[in-house]
């Protein structure tokens with residue numbers, strides 16, 4: 001048996017102890033500072049016999065036992081194990097550095113508070129530590145800007161004003177042309193630009209280095225003229241290809257138990273192929289670039305839907321593991337980031353107030 005310390009270990013203090021955390025597998029132990037020595041004994045594949053030989057002052061059986069325990073806890077890798085394969089994939093494919101890797105894997109599939117827990121936590125916190133202001137004001141020295149021509153004369157503003165998150169979808173289907181416009185607005189290829197090395201696709205949204213890392217997958221649940229199933233959207237071909245027929249799964253299982261998602265006729269998953277961006281930019285800030293782009297794409301999709309009087313509800317509360325399984329993604333650099341749930345809007349249950357100074361205090365809602 002050969003063992004190795006994974007590249008994806010980070011350590012940090014916790015009181016007088018040290019937490020050793022493998023962010024790729026999410027395994028963690030807390031140990032005495034001296035025990036972190038064992039993280040240095042096998043920087044590459046090393047047999048247990050060689051470790052024993054290098055530590056003659058240790059009783060071999062108990063040392064062997066310790067090493068096996070660290071393997072079982074996910075802190076040391078055993079050659080050929082599933083964790084070792086995972087780490088080899090990471091070493092081969094992850095080009096965005098340790099800081100982005102730590103963030104990316106550590107936040108995946110995390111627990112979310114449900115709505116009532118979240119509300120009660122916020123109410124409780126409001127009492128002792130009110131929310132920071134949700135906007136910054138200017139002084140009376142500021143230049144007043146001319147009123148924006150809102151809906152009256154500007155169709156763009158008209159559409160932007162129509163976009164609203166409404167989680168209450170009617171049981172109606174959405175049409176294929178409506179879905180088509182939404183996908184095209186976000187990811188349709190509208191041209192190419194020549195770079196030093198290749199032709200880069202241009203879309204209706206900007207992309208860092210025109211690397212366009214995103215793909216869209218659609219779970220069509222109730223779209224006219226489309227049989228239910230999981231589809232891939234090709235922005236170049238502007239077509240949908242079926243990958244799987246409808247699943248017995250419920251959307252809420254993919255969205256951390258948010259039950260309103262079960263009523264939505266179409267679900268769009270935005271999946272990043274991180275290597276498209278990291279091929280050019282191999283620094284952790286490129287990870288931010290990818291996340292920013294998800295916002296651009298989603299906004300265009302949401303506006304296209306608003307233009308067709310559809311509601312789109314965005315969510316980042318994904319069960320990444322379940323979504324990846326549903327979409328058949330296995331490469332660690334292909335990662336679901338964001339989802340949009342599209343439907344015909346019913347009555348919006350959100351309380352929406354007109355802008356006005358009386359609504360400016362973030363806690364005024366609770367007090368009311």
Ligand SMILES: Cc1cc2nc3c(=O)[nH]c(=O)nc-3n(C[C@H](O)[C@H](O)[C@H](O)COP(=O)(O)O)c2cc1C
Pocket residue numbers: 163164165166167258313314315316317
């Ligand atoms: C990145 C992001 C993640 C969101 N995640 C959720 C979510 O998990 N569940 C949800 O009900 N709404 C989610 N929303 C929707 C927001 O609650 C909504 O945008 C906000 O209340 C403002 O309303 P508006 O979209 O009508 O302007 C998300 C919005 C964004 C931008």
